Amino acid sequence: MTLEAEDKPAVLEMRTIRKAYGPVRVLADVSLSLAEGEVRCLAGENGSGKSTLIKILSGVVGADAGTVTIAGRPQGNDAKAAISAGLSVIYQDFSLFPNLTVWENIGFLAAVTAGDTLHRRSARRALATETLKRMRVEIDPDTPVERLPVASKQLVAIARALANNARIIVMDEPTTALTRSEVARLLEIVGALRDEGVAFLFVSHKIEEVFAICDTITVLRDGRVVVEGPIQEFDAASLVEAMTGRSIDSRRLPRIQAEPTAPFLSARKLGRRGEYTDVDIDLRPGEIVSVVGLLGSGRTELALTLFGTLTADEGRIEIGGLPVVFASESDAIDHGIAYVPEDRLTEGLFLNQTIRDNIVVSSLEKNLRAGFIDARALAQRARDAVKALRIKTPDVSPSVATLSGGNQQRVVLARWMERDPKLMILNGPTVGVDVGSKREIHELLVALSRSGKAVMVVTDDISEAIALSDTILVMVRGKITGRFDANDVDEDQLYNEVIKEGRA
Template identity: 35%
Template sequence: MIKESLIVSMQNIKKSFGGVHALTDGKLELREGEVLGLIGENGAGKSTLMKILSGVFGADSGVIEVGQSVVDYKDPSMALEDGICMIYQELNLVQKLSIADNIFIGREAQKGVVLDRKKDIENSKQILEQLDLDINPNTIVEKLPVAKQQMIEIAKGISYNSKVLIMDEPTAALAVSEIEELFRIIRKLKEQGISIIYISHRLEELFTITDRITVMRDGAYIKTFETCNCHMDELIHSMVGREVSWEKKEKSNVAVDAETVLEVEDMESPDIHGASFKLRRGEIIGFGGLMGAGRTELARLIFGADWRRKGKVYVKGKEVTIRTPNDAVMNGIGYISEDRKDFGLSLDLSIADNIALPNWELFTKGGVVNHKHQYEKTAEIAELVSVKMPSVKQLVRNLSGGNQQKVVIAKWLLKNCDILIFDEPTRGIDVGAKSEIYDLMRELIKIGKSIIMISSEMPELLGMSDRIIVMREGYITGELGIEDTTQEKIMELAVKNVKAGSN
């Protein structure tokens, strides 16, 4: 490649957050007037790399060149001045304002000391015409469908005279016809010499709209493909081809005729479409899928944390009514959230108080708490799950991530929940603590508990699960027995087309 044809070059980019390496070797080369796909599993480092390019984060080290200049953006405004604009998946529009107001918010034209609204409307009209969008600039944004609102975000980006547009999952909320309209606009921008970085988990889209595709994995650059010369299986292998840190589970030890302890039938919500599955005693079912697949949303429906449109839940063969998390707990279901600090723990309370939160009836009589009994019982359960602590009176805030996770598990064990939902059980936990969590999960299975495990880590799914259910966009796209499962098969189901409107 001739270097002069590059508009952006990022080399050897490193970035850490609190000791966690988000990027170890980020690299990206963007040509003038091309659409470059950027892909990778959850946690691959795509968003971090783009936030560095757009000035949200600073790199710890590495070299970034825009045009022929080395840059070090301190904030997004500096990147915008150089013509680099990031359009996020979550739209950043003021719903009650007009299109023109949104495009030029904070940068309104002035005539003397007075805002020149007429000029903003005229400039907005020119930008919309540049994109072949026949929309009145005076239209209030909240009256537009999501697809049109996304076009306004693009128009807003163009208003900065952008040379580079970064689009993060731009089709996540769009219907097929709306995606075609977006692609039309992307091609129009390309004709005008604008370069686009297109982040997407929908691999089939990349073959339609991109010129090249860059793959990242585990915070590092892997490879860039010419789109016309690569195949889906090559992309999938590049995304998941890391070394597995432990032996893949070769077979399930759960008998086919083992008791069904949980059955979910035709679960429906705005985010979930006809989800059904069964969980057997002593089994770990892994739930795989890419970001936005609906795994956490399904777990929250089962646990009664979110409203469901329809669907039935059976516990040990009996249909149960679960409208709230308390209903779920009363039916023996515990939920270890992926966000343990916000939804699993009270950081400023002690270990004893956190474990006791769903269990106060064990320690209270006549409205009086028996603290001696509380400390004895919570210490016993904390030791059972190997919480490293001086005493149960220690604040949870002062524990490591792994020990905090053990405290969450301990409170559900004390509640004697037989069905445990582990949502990203080892997120933010160091390698040693991960091993302890895995050992604990295996011990729980041995004593007859059953586990639903949601994980974005392929080795974790392969090493822990008896079966793996894969989701995409709220649909279950397939189920795999662990004996013949590979990372590639999981990824194929994770990017599988789902038929619009099917259940």
């Protein structure tokens, strides 16, 4: 019991929740409480049972045993009842209607909950503008949601919950798609709403945010609560250890210093109008180069140009000292370049297809026998890749959708490794990946580069850049504004470089 919970009434009480899917026990005697105006963090790695707990809490899935009480009322397996009791879940994808306006999105939940028959335009619009004003957010209520940037969509989702008088807001990894300044703004709003008495359950595995906003914390591991208590009782290291069950070093990964070699790919004075200009970059075998910049700094466009998706208007690209022109992605692939996209869910994977097919899809020609595909050899190759990359799955035949985020990312990696690339470009390689897997992916990338591949990482995660890279390039508004040896730079210094002039 926390200090806050003692003097304020509990709005949410979950007691000894148990849940199993078939023989697999997902939750074992999980208890969790939330007081008015409390911000609690639910932390845990992927697969620890967080999502199942949220599903039970929101009434989407029934528990095998245990009770859920919202505002004194016991809840069953009924999503509508939970909503009318004052619970709102903000999903990672926000679950908004892209085709409808901001105000209609905000008012819709309240209208459905109230069981309206008529569409009361003016009342709903007024409710929406009032809610946005209460949050001190400036979004035009008449804009269709599909035209909003991600950060604003998030705010609309929060406004929708508030418009329905939500007293408990569950946010599932709310900051995955946001940049640093947007996260700061979100946390500000959460803070203000907490003062109004709204309780939050914040599902996150970004350690710094947990400390920035939460009052209390519950850590789940393997379906059990391992620790819980006020945030003051934790520090970053103890929290990570509680989540992963082992101590994880967040500092720079140890490595053998890369031998200076001739670059595999160099770009000189590369530019694309309106996106970036005058970029010089050398990517050498055995070296990891990070390009760090905010969203919209041109970092993604640069990466896509080196992969042939976009074309440069000026400058040149050389491979092994010879100038090349990429007319398309397949030209770049033929030159041994691989690209792992930013949004692994939408850009890189066939979610409904098997792990095997996802791994071997871009290298089928390796197993041709007299023009026909040798299915058995394919499966063997996929199994070897699963083992090499430590993908957690019993077999290669389940669909990729059944894997956790970190493991999905590894499947994408595995696919490209099968093509034996000389240069790997990774865009935000650990977005949406938990702490433990993040470290493992970093280790994997370092091992990959030491095996003689050139690696380029595009990211806005400063600690990732430092942990991972040999060389760090800072990109601000389309220009490379700084070059650092990752050994000689610290987070604060790098952060200041990245946001320099980005605020103008």
